[in-house]
Amino acid sequence: AQKITQTQPGMFVQEKEAVTLDCTYDTSDQSYGLFWYKQPSSGEMIFLIYQGSYDEQNATEGRYSLNFQKARKSANLVISASQLGDSAMYFCAMIQGGKLIFGQGTELSVKP
Amino acid sequence: NAGVTQTPKFQVLKTGQSMTLQCAQDMNHEYMSWYRQDPGMGLRLIHYSVGAGITDQGEVPNGYNVSRSTTEDFPLRLLSAAPSQTSVYFCASSSHSPGHSISGANVLTFGAGSRLTVL
Numbered sequence: 399a400q401k402i403t404q405t406q407p408g409m410f411v412q413e414k415e416a417v418t419l420d421c422t423y424d425t426s427d428q429s430y431g432l433f434w435y436k437q438p439s440s441g442e443m444i445f446l447i448y449q450g451s452y453d454e455q456n457a458t459e460g461r462y463s464l465n466f467q468k469a470r471k472s473a474n475l476v477i478s479a480s481q482l483g484d485s486a487m488y489f490c491a492m493i494q495g496g497k498l499i500f501g502q503g504t505e506l507s508v509k510p
Numbered sequence: 511n512a513g514v515t516q517t518p519k520f521q522v523l524k525t526g527q528s529m530t531l532q533c534a535q536d537m538n539h540e541y542m543s544w545y546r547q548d549p550g551m552g553l554r555l556i557h558y559s560v561g562a563g564i565t566d567q568g569e570v571p572n573g574y575n576v577s578r579s580t581t582e583d584f585p586l587r588l589l590s591a592a593p594s595q596t597s598v599y600f601c602a603s604s605s606h607s608p609g610h611s612i613s614g615a616n617v618l619t620f621g622a623g624s625r626l627t628v629l
Contacts, residue, residue: 407550431612443600443620450612489552493616496560496609497543497568498602500553 402492404501411480412509418465419475419504421490427451430493432473434464437487437503446488449473480508512536516601516621523591523628531586531624533601541607542584543568543618544576546597553600559584560607591628599624 402423411417423432434446449457449464457464465474473492477484485508490501517532535542543558545568555568557576565576573595575587584603588595600623606615 404552429612431608431614431616433617435618441598441623443602443618445617448614448617450614491553493608493612496607497555497558497566498604498608498616498618499555499569500545502550502552 402490402494402499402501404488404490404504406504407502408505408507410507410509411477411484413482414479416476416478417480417506419477419488419490419506421473421475421501423471423473423490423492425471425492425494427494432464432466432493433491433498434462434473434475435489435491435500437489438483439486443489447475477506482508482510484508514601514603514619514621516599516624518624519622520625521627523588523626525592525628527591528587528589529591529626530588531599531601531626533584533586533621534582535584535601535603535619536582537603537605537619538581539603539605539619540581540610541605541616542578542601542603544574544584544586545600545602546570546595547600547623548597556586556599560609588626591626593628595626596628597626599626 545553559578601621602618
């Protein structure tokens with residue numbers, strides 16, 4: 399079955415350091431899209447970044463970048479210069495069969 | 511612009527009771543969906559709709575019904591609540607359906623969530 403996997407239930411990072419959150423996916427589709435969302439403790443879902451399967455460049459949005467390795471089927475989120483406000487759950491998601499499917503999430507804690 | 515509005519925010523039900531979670535969006539979005547969030551399991555898709563009059567099942571549809579009579583509204587019905595349906599529910603919409611085209615226009619706008627407890 400097509401699916402999306404986040405293998406890190408929890409991560410710690412020191413403030414101002416960079417951190418990579420892993421996401422791997424399985425699909426037989428040639429055209430697909432990958433998304434990352436952030437969920438702070440307040441509960442809302444915040445869109446961070448999008449990568450299309452045919453995009454030649456890795457997506458970047460401010461301190462967020464997506465390390466897209468198509469052959470390895472991975473779409474890791476890189477957060478540079480971590481801030482205390484980055485502490486949250488992070489979800490990877492993928493378009494599969496006309497709908498958006500989410501991974502299990504990674505809880506990131508930023509230490510001062 | 512209100513975005514996606516979910517009601518109620520909190521609800522406690524007894525086993526066997528029925529209820530409807532309401533979801534409305536004012537962005538003229540084509541695609542609407544319902545997810546449930548449980549610890550360690552991420553967000554799982556319950557049902558989705560690509561337009562008025564069209565609905566389809568997601569990953570975990572059992573025990574839930576939906577309808578989409580208008581573009582704006584997408585209610586989720588629990589016909590006979592069970593403790594296994596205790597969860598946080600999110601409604602989400604996007605301007606374009608992922609089934610029609612794949613792009614950044616598929617970004618979901620989420621409601622604030624509804625916490626449901628079934629005793």
